[in-house]
Amino acid sequence: MDRQALRERLLRIVGPDGIIDDPDELLVYEYDASDEVFAGHHRPDITVLPRTAEQVQEIVNLANEFGIPVTPRGAGTGLAGAALAVRGGILLVMTRMNRVLEINERDGYAIVEPGVINLELSQLTQPRGYFFAPDPASQRACTIGGNVANNSGGPHCLKYGVTSNHILGLEVVLPSGERIWTGGPAPESPGVDLTGVLVGSEGTLGIVTKVMVRLTRLPEAVNVLLAAFPDLESASQATSAIIAAGILPAALEMMDQLTIKAVEAAFHAGYPEDAGAVLLIELDGLAEIVAESAERVAELCRQCGATEVRVARTPRERELLWLGRKSAFGAMGRLSPNYYLVDTTVPRTKLPPTMRTVEELSREYRLRIANVFHAGDGNLHPLILFDRLVPGEIERVLRCTTDILQYCVDVGGTLSGEHGIGFEKRDYMTLIFTTDDLCAMAGLKRSFDPRELFNPDKVFPSGFSCGEVNALRQQALAQRLGIEFV
Amino acid sequence: MSEQAVFQQALEHIARLGEQREPARYELDGRRPQLAVAPPSVAALQEIVAVASQAGLATVPWGGGTQMGLGNLPRAFDLALDLRKLNSIVQYEPDDLTVAVQAGCTLGELSAKLGAHGQMLPVDCPTPDRTTIGGLVATGLSGPRRYGYGALRDLLIGISVVLPNGQLSRGGGMVVKNVSGYDMMRLHYAALGSLGVIVQLNFKVIPKPRSERTVVAAYRRLADAAEGALRIRFSQLVPTAIVLLDGRAARVVGLNLQGWVAALRCEGPPVAVQRQADRIGEAVRPAAERLDVLEGGASERLWAEISGAIAAAPLDRAIRVRIGQNPSELPQLAEEIDRACTGLAVERSRWLDIGSGLCYTALASEREADLRLAWERLARLGLHATLLSAPPAVKVDTDVFGREPAGLAVMRALKETFDPTGILNPGRFVGWL
Known part of the structure; x- marks a missing residue:
């Protein structure tokens, strides 16, 4: 690759302030929010910060011409290393494309650029009576483009669904350089659901340049309950009982004792420090339904052994309870120099045995594990605390992680509920998918990106190749049947 | 071996792999297949599809046959693949609110099973005893309830598909939140069976509302009806469906009313439904000529009629x-x-x-x-x-999917990748793919 020529051409597209290739300045782009211990650090050849969709398109055309990889990146808050330029090339940082282009109140949608920050969109639309439902814990920093790439979740996805349920359309630059709009404000547009396929594809199929998001009407009433339990097991049972009773809370979050202590020390959110676990339950909707459900939820919690059920009376109290939850990962710094976050989902009824297993593994590997997670969805987040300077700890963390994932898969769960596979979790893919499953996914990738220039070495296990599998299969079939297919 | 001989041998082999059906019962846009067969197992289906792909047999996956009006005229039609023997409910965990079901299971059968546990798949369908789950997903047709509950697209959490090369491809899983791997569910949703034969679908299911009411308001002018309906849509009330019908459309679904009719459906706990219906009634009453509230069964029947009227079953003339x-x-x-x-x-x-x-x-x-x-x-x-x-x-000579969609080049690449010999529903999908 002629670096100098590439630089010159990029300079003409984005101007001098749109390029970073000084080794010192590039340092920060060698990382994202994944842990270096597990995902490593990877230097892009050049970082480019486009301001328009046209520029993105030109950059992609250039990447095609030079045959070099393009790795898109938002705020870099991803935990699976999806925004790491593991094969070098161009790191395309989308944060300067941060305009809100349209807010359509009548029909309930907005068109935004991918660099708009998640929370800012909700703050902007709230005075008009709307919000953007997906609310990942990193929502103060993460971008809508990143949410689209990862199909991000968040506490309120229990009732409102994940990002994919809230994306109506996308303007996207495909690996071919073609720039198209998929979907639109009216559902069921004919053809393959490209919007649905692109959301969650981690920047491996296309680079999003505009997003049409569904805006959700603010509910008439909101009620937040805090229930304290003696242990994780009883809190897990309460979770199952609430869901099984046909109640759909807006959010149902769990925190264990370790997390409660860390959060209290850092933020004084008012959680009962002696509890073994707490549930944070938000109910919203019509006033009548919220009132009825709140009583029923409190009753179910008590039946499952809750020692205390508290109701937030004011918006301020509500905010405080949520602040504790949303800042839990940050508070972990008080407990340990490093943590590794596992993001797995199990069927909801499997929560109690899964929590038991996590506790057992914690003892077995002599690692403290904090639990703070989306219990209503069955989406666990065991945080394995460690110190990378202690010899042998990293290996124990990895073995413990594999054991947790294997257990979750064995009970019908999955690898990642909302953080993505990216670079760092890709080798676990064979725990849940067969070669045939992965070959079909590779077929999807190939249809979009035959040269594998968009975010290479992500999602698929390292060294994965479908190669001649198909031809061999056909040969075998023909031989067995004795039909010479033409 | 001549092409014709390969073709015949392939048909004969396929006929042995499943139960044969009467081809006349699989008429599609006036055409009949050479062979209609119902595979008894996923393994048999895999082999059938692989052979069909190798021999180039134009294959149409078939469920209840209720929505076969949707799609372009087939380029060819050799083999009807009746999936109704693959009809088991594979896994149902009521407390998890998830279900895995084979594509040939009818909506009626699934609904009965879910209903016994107070749950449902919230889809509008006029013919639940014939329409199959696979058909619902392959056609991607929804009804007015998609407003309140989302379309099946939004409830689909896992899928298994037999690809033309015979391999079984799975995506998603049995959990409600999952970002492991590509979204293969949405690749096949509404793709009209053009990229693979759907064999299993996993859904998150919804607690069945304990009661329902529908507010029916008749107006002289469309503008008044629309104003009321849009005001409700913009409010914090949460009806599960809002539809306006012109006079003729109203009569088709059994409402003997003139002008324009607004129908708004409320579902949930009895007290909430009653209060919501009252509040909706108050909001839409001022300009209405007439206002009725349908309860329970009457409400349910109206929506079944509406979903029948907007379906894709072929009609004469x-x-x-x-x-x-x-x-x-x-x-x-x-x-x-x-x-x-x-x-x-x-x-x-x-x-x-x-x-x-x-x-x-x-x-x-x-x-x-x-x-x-x-x-x-x-x-x-x-x-x-x-x-x-x-x-x-x-x-004839028109694309029933209307204007050419953006991204047709990628759709074509997907078709060529997954169905290189072009056997699945040839010509029937968007852009005659």
Whole structure:
């Protein structure tokens, strides 16, 4: 690759302030929010910060011409290393494309650029009576483009669904350089659901340049309950009982004792420090339904052994309870120099045995594990605390992680509920998918990106190749049947 | 071996792999297949599809056959693949609110099982005892309830598909939140079985509402009906469906009312449903000529009628068209449809799904040429337009999916990757893929 020529051409597209290739300045782009211990650090050849969709398109055309990889990146808050330029090339940082282009109140949608920050969109639309439902814990920093790439979740996805349920359309630059709009404000547009396929594809199929998001009407009433339990097991049972009773809370979050202590020390959110676990339950909707459900939820919690059920009376109290939850990962710094976050989902009824297993593994590997997670969805987040300077700890963390994932898969769960596979979790893919499953996914990738220039070495296990599998299969079939297919 | 000999050998081999059915019962746009077969297992289906792909047999996956009006005229039709023997409910955990079901299971059978545990798959369907789950997903047709619950697209958490090379491809899983790997569910949702044969679908299910009511308000003018319906849509009330019907459309679904009719469905706990229906009634009453509230079974029947009226079952001497448009612009679209019909001998009925942003219209005429002309004009309206069903003669030389969608090049690449010999529903999907 002629670096100098590439630089010159990029300079003409984005101007001098749109390029970073000084080794010192590039340092920060060698990382994202994944842990270096597990995902490593990877230097892009050049970082480019486009301001328009046209520029993105030109950059992609250039990447095609030079045959070099393009790795898109938002705020870099991803935990699976999806925004790491593991094969070098161009790191395309989308944060300067941060305009809100349209807010359509009548029909309930907005068109935004991918660099708009998640929370800012909700703050902007709230005075008009709307919000953007997906609310990942990193929502103060993460971008809508990143949410689209990862199909991000968040506490309120229990009732409102994940990002994919809230994306109506996308303007996207495909690996071919073609720039198209998929979907639109009216559902069921004919053809393959490209919007649905692109959301969650981690920047491996296309680079999003505009997003049409569904805006959700603010509910008439909101009620937040805090229930304290003696242990994780009883809190897990309460979770199952609430869901099984046909109640759909807006959010149902769990925190264990370790997390409660860390959060209290850092933020004084008012959680009962002696509890073994707490549930944070938000109910919203019509006033009548919220009132009825709140009583029923409190009753179910008590039946499952809750020692205390508290109701937030004011918006301020509500905010405080949520602040504790949303800042839990940050508070972990008080407990340990490093943590590794596992993001797995199990069927909801499997929560109690899964929590038991996590506790057992914690003892077995002599690692403290904090639990703070989306219990209503069955989406666990065991945080394995460690110190990378202690010899042998990293290996124990990895073995413990594999054991947790294997257990979750064995009970019908999955690898990642909302953080993505990216670079760092890709080798676990064979725990849940067969070669045939992965070959079909590779077929999807190939249809979009035959040269594998968009975010290479992500999602698929390292060294994965479908190669001649198909031809061999056909040969075998023909031989067995004795039909010479033409 | 000649092409013809390969073709015959392949058909004979496939006939042995499943139960044969009477080809005459699998008529598609006036064409019959050479062979109709129902595979007894996924393994048999894998082999059938692999052989069909190798031999180049034009294959049409078949469920209840209730929505076969949707799709372009097939380029060829050799083999009907009846999936109704693959009809088991594979896994159902009521407390997890998830279910895994084979594609050939009917909605009725699944609903009975879910209903026994107070749960449901919230899909509108006029023929639950015939319509299969696989068919619902492959066609991607939804109804007015998509406003309150989302379409099946939004409830699908896992899928298994037999690809033309015979391999079984799975995506997603049995958990409600999952970002492991590509979204293969949405790749196949509404792809009209053109990329693979769906064999299993996993869904998150919904607690069945304990009661329901529908507010029915009749207006003299469309503007008043629309104003009321849009006001509710914009409010914090949460009806699960909002539809406006013109007089003829209202009569089709058994409402003997003139002018324009607004129907708003409330579902949930009894007290909440009653209060919500009251509040909706108050809000839409002022300009209404007449206001009725349907309860329980009567409400349910009305919505079954509506979903039947907007489905894709073929009709004689009539076409059905679905047009997408912003909810607030649907009233204007209704008038544009009227203008498009000017000078044509057609009778039209219009259902405006204000909740979701879709307009359904049925046009009847003795004159085929007028139906063709009407579709040509309607195809240009709104944000997208689909000819849901039409007599075969009307479908000649037109793409029933309307305007060419953006991204057709990628869709073509997907078709070539997954179905290189082009055997699955050849020509029937968008852009004649």
